[in-house]
Amino acid sequence: MQKILIMLDNKFLKHLKKKSKLSNFVFDKRDLEKLIKYSLESSKNKDFINFFYDPYLLKIFNFALRRRLSHEPISQIIGFRNFWKSVFYVDNHVLDPRPETELIIEKVLELPSKNLSLLDLGTGSGCLAISIALERPHFQINASDICIDAIKIAKLNAKKYNTRINFIKSDWFDNIIGNFDIIVCNPPYISKNEYMKLSLGIRRFEPKIALYGGLKGLDSYRKIINNIFCYLKPNGLAFLEIGYNQKKDICKLFKDYGFDKIEFFKDLTGKYRIVCVKKDAI
Ligand SMILES: C[S@@+](CC[C@H](N)C(=O)[O-])C[C@H]1O[C@@H](n2cnc3c(N)ncnc32)[C@H](O)[C@@H]1O
Structure with missing residues (x-):
């Protein structure tokens, strides 16, 4: 070389x-x-x-x-992207897995390793669901996305790593049945202003549906938070990624929907990027 x-x-x-x-x-x-x-x-x-x-x-x-x-992202040209401990197929239907999302995996792995059920909402390439399945093979894992082409890529990745995941096409919770010990989600949370400032490569080649969260970036959050309580088991936990500047807004949203115990975690650069809520805190 x-x-x-x-x-x-x-x-x-x-x-x-x-x-x-x-x-x-x-x-x-x-x-x-x-x-x-x-x-x-x-x-x-x-x-x-x-x-x-x-x-x-x-x-x-x-x-x-x-x-x-x-300006096409290098991962889409070569067809894959590294995330956590694996290499995932990607194309223009899925978000390129980002390193900050790995923090969700770290937090899930801190939980006692029992037989738990988990839902990955908006799975994209399947990077979260599959990485967790590889670390916790005894978990029952479900993963959903509104985009059927994203689900196809996630299924390819699940097959590559021989993981057993139940994939569901769903507009957030619309087709989700049952409740879960853990829900993980990296929703689209980019505001209108921020979206305009993203690099040409991202705007041109990465799916807008995976990034854009409406005027203030909170549209998907509202829909998710509105339903998340019903889909968590007692003592269930939800881990969601947030924008680096959204802590205050997200905290208020969860409070408005009756959540009491809301915890935020920082990434390596010191920015709050993950929110965790617990069902029984209500
Ligand atoms: C930020 S990407 C996250 C992808 C993957 N989980 C990751 O972390 O790399 C958001 C994902 O949510 C999906 N999505 C957007 N709107 C949705 C909706 N209404 N219902 C379900 N999934 C949705 C997108 O297709 C995309 O795959």
């Missing part, structure tokens, strides 16, 4: 810089490495030395490069 990067320095980087400038794009060297690795893996020719002499390999690489220069 080192060799290729040196060759790229000499042969390619000037050209790349020019192209990047034209498309208003800041190219990351690590992205370049990933694209080279992806091209080599997609080609029969696995030999770094021949990289620039294999027309098929160069075609794959150039196509991937063009996609990146049009």
Whole structure:
């Protein structure tokens, strides 16, 4: 890989810089490495030395490069993204799993490891449900999403890791039956203003339904909080991701819906990113 990067320095980087400038794009060297690795893996020719002499390999690489220069996320080009301890298939129907969401897994793993039932609402790639299933194989895990194409990706990921998860197509709780010891959810919580400020790559290629939470980013929260009590077992816990600046609003929302014991957890950068509520606190 080192060799290729040196060759790229000499042969390619000037050209790349020019192209990047034209498309208003800041190219990351690590992205370049990933694209080279992806091209080599997609080609029969696995030999770094021949990289620039294999027309098929160069075609794959150039196509991937063009996609990146049009701001497509690297994970969608190469088709996967690392999350927690696994590698998940992703495409343009699912949100790229983000590192801050791993905090929900940490919190679930702190609970006593009994036979518990869990619902992952808005599962997307299935990254939360599957990561928890791998850590706690005895849990009964359900995962839902409104988007059937997202569920297809989540099912592929569940199959890849041989996890048993019951997938349900549902508009939040509409098709959910029963109640659960744990509900986890990373809902769309980006406000209108914040959405406009997101990078072009995110706005162009990641599903808006996975990100946009209405004017103040709280629309999905309202719908979820309105129902969550009925779907939790006694002593049941819900862990939800929140925007870095939403603690106050979310706290008020839960209080308005009668919740009393509301706890917030910080991520590694010191921002409150997870809210936890307990059913019996009402
Ligand atoms: C922020 S993404 C989270 C995806 C995944 N859980 C993760 O953490 O990477 C929100 C997910 O909620 C789903 N979603 C949006 N509106 C929904 C609704 N009304 N009912 C159910 N799921 C919904 C989206 O399709 C998307 O997969």
